[in-house]
Amino acid sequence: MKNAFAIVGCGATAIAFLQRHLDRVAACNTPAGTIYLFEKREDFGRGAAYEADLQSNILNTKTGFITPYPHLPGHFQRWLEDHPGAWRHAFPEFRPTPESFAPRALFGVYLQDQIKKIVLRGASLGCLLVLMNAEVCAIDLIDGMETVRTRCGLSIATHKVLLFCGPLAKKVDPDKYDERVLATPYPVARLLKTISPDERVAVIGARLSAIDTVIALIEGGHRELIRMHSRSGYFPVVRGTQERVELKHLTREGVRALVAQNGPLQISDLVALFRKELAAHDPASTSAVIPLPAPPADVISFIENEINVSQAPRIWQAILYATNGFIEHLWQALDDTAQARFMREYFSFFMAYRVSIPAENARKILGYLRSGQLEFVPGAFAAPEPVDVPGLSIRGAGWEHVYDRVIYATGFPRDANLIESTLLGSLIKNGTATCHPMGGICVDPDTYRIQGRTGSARQIYAVGELTVGQFFFTSALEINGRHAFCCADAMQWREETHRVERVEEHV
Structure with a gap:
């Protein structure tokens, strides 16, 4: 297929890349072609970060600031104002002021709308966007083409593959698997269906994921004591009322x-x-x-x-x-x-x-701590292990607590070897990708092409959490959107571009 490439993971970062890519097609800087969008989740556009979930799970960036498009500040805010029919029925209590913090699921609704518009815009520019609801498990180099293989047995040959996988979960050792231990809290709505209100719960972590978890449980009717275990002992600061500033020295x-x-x-x-x-x-x-x-x-x-x-x-x-x-x-x-x-x-x-939190969430956590329904336990501790009495024991220096459930809310594992991904595991195993000493995998800082130990010039690129070692901070939408734009700008195509008339304006 002429100028065909594949995107693995169709969330906010993929949307940012596609927007920039289509801009370049419209400007005759990139040829039109076929784009395969692979997403293992049912919904395209949301990704793992903005999936359908409880409304208590809110963004930590103000509504007026957050956008997947670096060149379109305030785009989400304007969409909320212009399309109330698309979201008001599902989020009737939310007021979309620039200073508000929207539910993450609402931002997911917005992203779903964006991917639909991008597909239509692509068609108007001669780009065929094919949505593939399948999990990619391998990418093989066959006759000079990057051949994407899915778990359901599909194989598609493309010229390039871009990995926009988002935050992936930590591997679970099958020999140590315990259904009482959850490797991730998301979606937090699931917790209310699987955890009894009277169960003793430990939440491992103290940043955004852990706060989402505690709020979801308690607002969902949890009655028993919850403990938040933090090895570092730190708790996030609260976001102030400041506007953005222009830097003068730290540039x-x-x-x-x-x-x-x-x-x-x-x-x-x-x-x-x-x-x-x-x-x-x-x-x-x-x-x-x-x-x-x-x-x-x-x-x-x-x-x-x-x-x-x-x-x-x-x-x-x-x-x-x-x-x-x-x-x-x-x-x-x-x-x-x-x-x-x-x-x-x-x-x-x-x-x-x-990574600060909204004052709204800080007040909730403070209320839980004051009431005694939540305890904050700082300091090192051993991994949970079964005890003679029914439960899981967590031990620290001079203390021990027993729980019915343990929830890991520690976010994306930096060590690529610990990430639960058949695709990533195969790329590392065959030498196409290598682990970065500071986390994730090695990528070229200018082109985003992944760097393997075999020395072969594969046409596989990555943006987002997988590049954490190279770029350090890859958990903010604003940053990943910028990297997605840079990746699109750096993409090289062999054949000359041809003039394509623009039919639809920017999304």
Whole structure:
């Protein structure tokens, strides 16, 4: 098939790529052709992050900011205002103000609408988009073509394959499988069907997934005590009221200048740049900006304070968020030793302060802690194991708790060998892909082509969580959308493009 390529995983990142690809087709910079969209889930567009779920599961980015399209800020907000009939009946209590935090499932409805419009737009530009509801389990190089194989026995030869797999779950050791231990909480609606309100529950983790889990259970009528276990002891900060800022010192150019002058940077170099940036926006903040990297001694007091200070602008947060446009360059400016040290000593601290939560969720968690229905347990602990009495035991230094259910809410595993994916496992096994020492798989930072140990030039590319080691922060839609656009721009095609008349405007 002429100019055929395949996309594995049809979520928000795939939508961003397709939008950019069709823009390039319309501008005669890329040839039209056939695009196969493989999605193992029933719904196309939602992906794992925005699947149908409880309305308590909300975004942590404001409605006015979130969009899959880097060049169309506010697109989701405008869609909500222009298409109330598409969502109001299912989300009658939501008010789409720019400052609101929408249910993740509502954003999924929006993405479903986008993929439908993209398919129509593609047809108007001479691109055939074929939606394949199937799981890809292997990609074989046959006669110079990347042949996609599905679990249901289908094989399709294409010129290129793009992996937009999204967050994947952790492997479960079949020898240690226990139905009482859930490897992921999503969709959280499932928890209400499988967990009795009177069961003792442990939630492993303390970031966004864990918070979604606790809120879903308690709002769904759970009565027994829930404990949230955090090895690091950190709890996310609360998002302030600040607007976005334009950086002056902590910029891509500033980092490049430092590297050119001194070579690879150390963590202290980036901290110094951050402090200089903060002083430029808030001259009064020349001393400690973010608390020292130590977990809170009292999580209730910590959340109370966070809710209070979040009612005003938090400039340091705005500065951190403003690095979304080039955060991978900050990461790549560090040498290997500094990267390893950051992951070992500062990653948990960084994520707690970089990935904030809405005040609405903070208030809910605070209420649960105050009432005694939720406990926060910091510190290291051993993996759950069966005990003589019915239940699962979790042991730490000087303590032990027994549960009926254990829910892992720790997000995407960075180690590619631990990811539950037949496709990824086969690519690593045959040498097409290699594990990155900082997580995920190795990709070329400019073309996004995956790099294998065999040295063969395969036409397989990846954007999103699989590239976490190369790009560091790949869990934000804004960042993955930008990478998807860059990937589309970097894509090379052999034959010349031909003029295609535009029939439909941008989605």
